[in-house]
Amino acid sequence: xxxxxxxxxxxxxxxxxxxxxxxxxxxxxxxxxxxxxxxxxxxxxxxxxxxxxxxxxxxxxxxxxxxxxxxxxxxxxxxxxxxxxxxxxxxxxxxxxxxxxxxxxxxxxxxxxxxxxxxxxxxxxxxxxxxxxxxxxxxxxxxxxxxxxxxxxxxxxxxxxxxxxxxxxxxxxxxxxxxxxxxxxxxxxxxxxxxxxxxxxxxxxxxxxxxxxxxxxxxxxxxxxxxxxxxxxxxxxxxxxxxxxxxxxxxxxxxxxxxxxxxxxxxxxxxxxxxxxxxxxxxxxxxxxxxxxxxxxxxxxxxxxxxxxxxxxxxxxxxxxxxxxxxxxxxxxxxxxxxxxxxxxxxxxxxxxxxxxxxxxxxxxxxxxxxxxxxxxxxxxxxxxxxxxxxxxxxxxxxxxxxxxxxxxxxxxxxxxxxxxxxxxxxxxxxxxxxx
Amino acid sequence: xxxxxxxxxxxxxxxxxxxxxxxxxxxxxxxxxxxxxxxxxxxxxxxxxxxxxxxxxxxxxxxxxxxxxxxxxxxxxxxxxxxxxxxxxxxxxxxxxxxxxxxxxxxxxxxxxxxxxxxxxxxxxxxxxxxxxxxxxxxxxxxxxxxxxxxxxxxxxxxxxxxxxxxxxxxxxxxxxxxxxxxxxxxxxxxxxxxxxxxxxxxxxxxxxxxxxxxxxxxxxxxxxxxxxxxxxxxxxxxxxxxxxxxxxxxxxxxxxxxxxxxxxxxxxxxxxxxxxxxxxxxxxxxxxx
Numbered sequence: 001x002x003x004x005x006x007x008x009x010x011x012x013x014x015x016x017x018x019x020x021x022x023x024x025x026x027x028x029x030x031x032x033x034x035x036x037x038x039x040x041x042x043x044x045x046x047x048x049x050x051x052x053x054x055x056x057x058x059x060x061x062x063x064x065x066x067x068x069x070x071x072x073x074x075x076x077x078x079x080x081x082x083x084x085x086x087x088x089x090x091x092x093x094x095x096x097x098x099x100x101x102x103x104x105x106x107x108x109x110x111x112x113x114x115x116x117x118x119x120x121x122x123x124x125x126x127x128x129x130x131x132x133x134x135x136x137x138x139x140x141x142x143x144x145x146x147x148x149x150x151x152x153x154x155x156x157x158x159x160x161x162x163x164x165x166x167x168x169x170x171x172x173x174x175x176x177x178x179x180x181x182x183x184x185x186x187x188x189x190x191x192x193x194x195x196x197x198x199x200x201x202x203x204x205x206x207x208x209x210x211x212x213x214x215x216x217x218x219x220x221x222x223x224x225x226x227x228x229x230x231x232x233x234x235x236x237x238x239x240x241x242x243x244x245x246x247x248x249x250x251x252x253x254x255x256x257x258x259x260x261x262x263x264x265x266x267x268x269x270x271x272x273x274x275x276x277x278x279x280x281x282x283x284x285x286x287x288x289x290x291x292x293x294x295x296x297x298x299x300x301x302x303x304x305x306x307x308x309x310x311x312x313x314x315x316x317x318x319x320x321x322x323x324x325x326x327x328x329x330x331x332x333x334x335x336x337x338x339x340x341x342x343x344x345x346x347x348x349x350x351x352x353x354x355x356x357x358x359x360x361x362x363x364x365x366x367x368x369x370x371x372x373x374x375x376x377x378x379x380x381x382x383x384x385x386x387x388x389x390x391x392x393x394x395x396x397x398x399x400x401x402x403x404x405x406x407x408x409x410x411x412x413x414x415x416x417x418x419x420x421x422x423x424x425x426x427x428x429x430x431x432x433x434x435x436x
Numbered sequence: 437x438x439x440x441x442x443x444x445x446x447x448x449x450x451x452x453x454x455x456x457x458x459x460x461x462x463x464x465x466x467x468x469x470x471x472x473x474x475x476x477x478x479x480x481x482x483x484x485x486x487x488x489x490x491x492x493x494x495x496x497x498x499x500x501x502x503x504x505x506x507x508x509x510x511x512x513x514x515x516x517x518x519x520x521x522x523x524x525x526x527x528x529x530x531x532x533x534x535x536x537x538x539x540x541x542x543x544x545x546x547x548x549x550x551x552x553x554x555x556x557x558x559x560x561x562x563x564x565x566x567x568x569x570x571x572x573x574x575x576x577x578x579x580x581x582x583x584x585x586x587x588x589x590x591x592x593x594x595x596x597x598x599x600x601x602x603x604x605x606x607x608x609x610x611x612x613x614x615x616x617x618x619x620x621x622x623x624x625x626x627x628x629x630x631x632x633x634x635x636x637x638x639x640x641x642x643x644x645x646x647x648x649x650x651x652x653x654x655x656x657x658x659x660x661x662x663x664x665x666x667x668x669x670x671x672x673x674x675x676x677x678x679x680x681x682x683x684x685x686x687x688x689x690x691x692x693x694x695x696x697x698x699x700x701x702x703x704x705x706x707x708x709x710x711x712x713x714x715x716x717x718x719x720x721x722x723x724x725x726x
Contacts, residue, residue: 041549043655045557083655187700215699220458220650220659221687223451223577224694224702230573231444244559244651251649255568256447257575278561279651 031073032357035095035104042083047243049108055335058317070351088112110134110190117146126362130338134193149338151398157197160264163414165205171425176206182234187214194240217245226256235261243269247279259435261426264288273327293401295333295377337377345369447574452691456684457584462664463679465638471674472611472631479544481657487513487643488652510640517636551654559651579648672720
């Protein structure tokens with residue numbers, strides 16, 4: 001009897017709970033939909049874009065696992081730009097108009113960034129650039145809704161020239177006017193912008209600029225360029241390219257007997273050490289790369305204390321996704337760090353202070369970000385330029401560093417304040433490219 | 437001696453000849469297919485890409501010695517060529533040329549996507565460093581020299597095959613009149629398959645030589661496909677010797693134009709020359725005026 005009564009009571013209780021749950025309307029958790037666009041196919045995918053996608057994905061998954069940000073669920077919709085600017089534009093528009101995303105994020109290629117930024121601005125949506133560096137994306141365009149945490153391409157170009165200028169006398173034994181420099185670059189927005197910075201830097205340093213030339217990243221032959229370089233006899237080559245043009249250039253430089261004292265690459269293909277090593281073998285030793293610092297090389301004591309565990313988490317997820325990596329590519333850390341800035345600085349402020357995730361709220365929140373040096377995994381701080389600046393939306397505190405590859409390790413060598421070892425400016429005598 | 441002449445000019449001329457060898461080798465197979473079957477394999481460079489992956493896997497992943505890996509790669513692409521004809525071209529032999537073109541264009545995208553899914557987007561490299569040929573201040577790529585010699589040898593072998601063998605004669609006869617050969621008891625289907633396998637084998641040979649100079653990735657065909665197509669058209673579709681000459685003319689314009697102006701101007705000049713020739717000699721460089 002008592003058992004029957006108990007069952008009845010239990011049944012009644014379940015019925016009451018069920019009825020109550022039906023009576024109280026469920027409050028849906030608000031959500032921010034983010035369109036993430038990188039190149040997952042086409043030549044740019046292997047040239048670094050897929051690694052940047054991985055960096056953003058690691059960070060998006062991290063915040064999804066944490067249950068979102070300030071009560072907002074996070075939903076990411078990933079799209080493939082297929083290494084084509086037209087596809088990047090179409091995908092951005094599709095995500096905004098059909099998938100109804102609140103904002104777009106990512107973008108590897110500057111050639112895509114420039115037109116996509118204009119289109120997204122037209123549609124009055126928020127765009128957060130984690131990767132592409134061309135100054136042309138933001139300079140004198142007065143965009144309201146486009147923000148970039150990365151340093152700009154001209155900074156890359158000027159830094160590498162400054163590095164050689166400061167070391168020429170001591171390590172090349174030459175006055176600036178006697179240092180012969182050559183600037184070669186892929187002819188897209190990215191290469192052109194870095195080369196512009198290189199040229200300005202060379203002029204400032206007083207170098208003898210013996211050759212400046214662009215080429216198509218898909219050119220099947222660069223031997224005419226190599227022959228011209230042989231005739232121009234540069235001491236230092238400043239190169240900006242994607243891949244596989246970088247490995248093609250180095251292969252043809254070796255085969256055509258080009259000699260030079262040093263080569264400084266600027267991001268993209270030069271940031272993917274494993275592929276450089278596979279293509280160039282030992283010739284990769286002593287080559288430089290300009291990029292934001294690898295998050296695994298930053299001085300963690302100088303960082304905000306909450307960042308080192310995150311750096312470790314990103315590294316672990318990277319290793320899971322790409323087992324057997326010799327040197328973790330800085331690319332992954334770069335986009336992980338830059339997207340982290342969005343999820344911890346822009347998004348929460350937008351929700352809490354400006355009441356939502358529409359483009360204007362996100363924009364106001366972005367303009368208030370004020371992180372000092374050490375405030376990001378990449379070491380630099382964040383302060384976006386406002387409307388009164390010719391580079392509105394650019395992170396004014398971002399800066400790259402110069403690393404050098406030696407014996408399967410990557411060392412920061414410039415600026416001196418972050419250097420992990422002295423730079424070996426000239427290729428040692430007897431190595432493939434050394435004139436000695 | 438002229439003032440503008442220097443050792444670098446000579447190096448650029450010879451580099452142009454070697455680049456011409458690479459382009460001529462690729463154009464050879466495409467010309468053979470068009471000359472006989474009257475169909476343009478737009479996806480020809482993608483067959484080469486699959487061949488490059490084939491050699492990479494045979495040699496670098498499975499560790500086969502090169503003397504086995506290279507013939508295996510050539511055989512693999514020959515079979516692919518055969519399958520391409522059997523599955524895609526044969527049902528469309530009597531269709532409008534635009535349909536045939538679209539079909540092989542579809543195969544191009546299929547092969548690119550297949551390679552992306554099957555092999556990933558990473559750039560692959562055999563890791564072979566061939567020696568460099570140095571003559572004074574001039575240096576030349578041994579890999580390019582090999583490709584140049586292979587193009588010459590391929591040209592001679594194809595010529596001998598077409599002129600001195602029964603099958604070659606039958607193939608030439610078919611290219612002249614497809615309908616009448618059937619009435620004379622020739623098995624055209626079989627001959628088309630032989631030609632397709634031969635075209636595929638030439639793509640395989642090109643793959644073996646290109647993989648020594650370029651990284652392999654699913655889109656490597658984009659670097660060669662369009663330029664090869666232009667060369668074949670410039671030489672006169674189906675004209676082996678015309679294609680051969682056009683490859684060297686094109687390569688020299690690129691090489692010398694790039695030396696005396698910006699590298700990109702070399703390509704601009706080459707394409708401008710192509711457009712001019714299309715007006716002046718639309719049947720191709722070596723075509724006789726009719």
